[in-house]
Every structure is written in C-alpha cells, then in structure tokens.
Amino acid sequence: MVRRLQVVGALWLLLLWQVLAHAVPCDECFPLEQLEPRLRHQAEQVLLNMLDRESLYTVVGGLKPMSSSFARLGFGTEPLDRDTYQKLVDLRTILRHFRCGDYIYADMMVFRRSEDGKKVAHAFVVNIPALRATIRKYAEFFAGLGITENSHPMETVMAVEHAPPSTRHRGYGYLFGYPKYAVDFFVEAEERHRRTKQFVERDFVHVPTFARETNLFVWAVPKGHTPNEEDLAIRAQAQRILQDYRARRERFVGKDKPGVLQLLREWLCDGNGQCNVQKFTFAIEHTPSNHLSEEQP
Numbered sequence: 001m002v003r004r005l006q007v008v009g010a011l012w013l014l015l016l017w018q019v020l021a022h023a024v025p026c027d028e029c030f031p032l033e034q035l036e037p038r039l040r041h042q043a044e045q046v047l048l049n050m051l052d053r054e055s056l057y058t059v060v061g062g063l064k065p066m067s068s069s070f071a072r073l074g075f076g077t078e079p080l081d082r083d084t085y086q087k088l089v090d091l092r093t094i095l096r097h098f099r100c101g102d103y104i105y106a107d108m109m110v111f112r113r114s115e116d117g118k119k120v121a122h123a124f125v126v127n128i129p130a131l132r133a134t135i136r137k138y139a140e141f142f143a144g145l146g147i148t149e150n151s152h153p154m155e156t157v158m159a160v161e162h163a164p165p166s167t168r169h170r171g172y173g174y175l176f177g178y179p180k181y182a183v184d185f186f187v188e189a190e191e192r193h194r195r196t197k198q199f200v201e202r203d204f205v206h207v208p209t210f211a212r213e214t215n216l217f218v219w220a221v222p223k224g225h226t227p228n229e230e231d232l233a234i235r236a237q238a239q240r241i242l243q244d245y246r247a248r249r250e251r252f253v254g255k256d257k258p259g260v261l262q263l264l265r266e267w268l269c270d271g272n273g274q275c276n277v278q279k280f281t282f283a284i285e286h287t288p289s290n291h292l293s294e295e296q297p
Contacts, residue, residue, distance in 0.1 A: 026265050029100035029275035035093070043094040046071050046123070048253065048260040050098075051245065052210040054217035055125050057177075059104060059277070060241050060267065062130030063234065064177035064217070066157070071095075071123035073108070074115070088121060095123055100268060103128050103277040105153045112161055126153040127277065131175070138174050145171070166191055178219040179230045186220045205231050207238045210245060 027033065032043045051059065055067035071091055075084045091108050098106035106125040114120075132149040135142045135156070142148070145159040145167070160171030166187050173183030182205070189200035203225050207217035217238065227235075244267075252263035269275040 023274035062127035065130040068124035
C-alpha cells in the first residue's frame, strides 16, 4: 500500500513538473497583440469562429489532434490576383499567432484537388502533444508516409493530403480524432464504392459544438449503428469542454465584454500569469481516439 502511494505520488509530481516546465507567459499564448492593428479584429473573429466550432476540442484538451476549415479562401487556378494574394498572406500571418508555447500550431493549407475549377485553402489547427500521441499510436501507418512523432505538423498534414485516396482517408481520420472502428468502416466503404459504383449506406455519430449540434464533429458509422462505449466517451469528454466554453463565452464575448482572447487566456492560464495547453491534454492522453467527415473536401 505504501509502495502504491509512493508511485502515485511520484506520478503526480512528474505531471506537475511537466505542466509547470512547459508553461509560457500569458502574453505569449495566442499573442494577437503582436499583430499589426489592421489585422487584430480579423484575428479575433477567426479565433472566435475556431472555438465556436469543433476546433475547440483541439485547442482545449486535444480531444481532436487536428481540426480545420474555420477559415477558408477559394481562388482560381490562374496566378493569384493581388487582393486574393494579400488575403492569403493575412490569414497565414494571423494563424502564425495562434500558438501557446510549443503546443498549438495553426496554418493555411491548400487542398490538392480543385473544386469547380477552384483551389481551396483552409485553416487548420493542431494540438501538438495530441498529434504526437496519435502518430505514436498508429506509428506503422504514419511511418509508411515517412512521418514520425517529431515531424513538423505541416509536413504531416501535407503527406496525408497528397497520399492515395484510401491512405488519405485513413490519415485524416486519425488526425481528426475519429475512433479507429469508424475510420476502418469509412475507408472500406469508400474502397467498395470505387469498386462497385454502389454507395455504402451509413449513419453518423455527431458531437455538438457551440456553432451547431450536428455536422461539424461527426464520423460515419455502419447503418443502424448504436453508439458504443468509445462514441459515448468522446461525447462525454466533449460535453464537459463545451459546457465550460458556453459559460465562459457568456461572460467574455459580447458588447463591452473582455473578448475571446481573454476568454482563452483565462482558461489556459493559472493565477500566476502562466499558460499551458498541456495541462488539459494530459487529462485525456490515454482516452480512445475519435473522427472522420465533412472537414474533407
């Protein structure tokens, strides 16, 4: 019994050390003040849209290693005109400030495929500890793409984006945090569809977000599927995060209120002016993985 208490105590001390060791000053967590004034309002709007969607579960908790499409920009396949070019520059500049120490990374990526003759660039955000844990969990799969746990997030995303269809579907499924059974089903269903030209019927598991109850954090499942323990565990974890976010959003967002940046900093920071995304990620590091849907074009 004494030995067990000693081990538990040592683990808690290790956890506390890791949390404190990776904390950063609050003004270095999503440092939007460093942006030039003309971009500040746009940056806060993008940040609020990001948190209102499924990206909340990436930034707070790492439930989803990656989320995307909270900002999008379409353009033709011809050389960019000056206005579109500047919009892309501005979005990338803003997203470079969506960071908190070494634990959050955000950027714009361009889909390989065109939609109606247009290319689409979309924003994505990554919880780096959750991403590394996912790559370790599916190490054999990611190694086939030349990806390891210390690969740069953009390298990881682009390797998946440019992979053959089935590999791309599986890679995004893991990155977006869908349960493995759901990723397996989706990949097999799409392969059967390509072979037979017959669409495989399916249902969907939805996890609510602030913006919408359905169709943002959602994965495909076999027709008639009853939510299993993994589905329910993800929903429960997300619900706790969303409930907290709703309460904070009510206090911080709106006319004459502090704003979304202060909301996020108060959430991620302690009372000593230090912020650490990792303190949330540790709480769910060993929970099941989860995801796959409309974030893909």
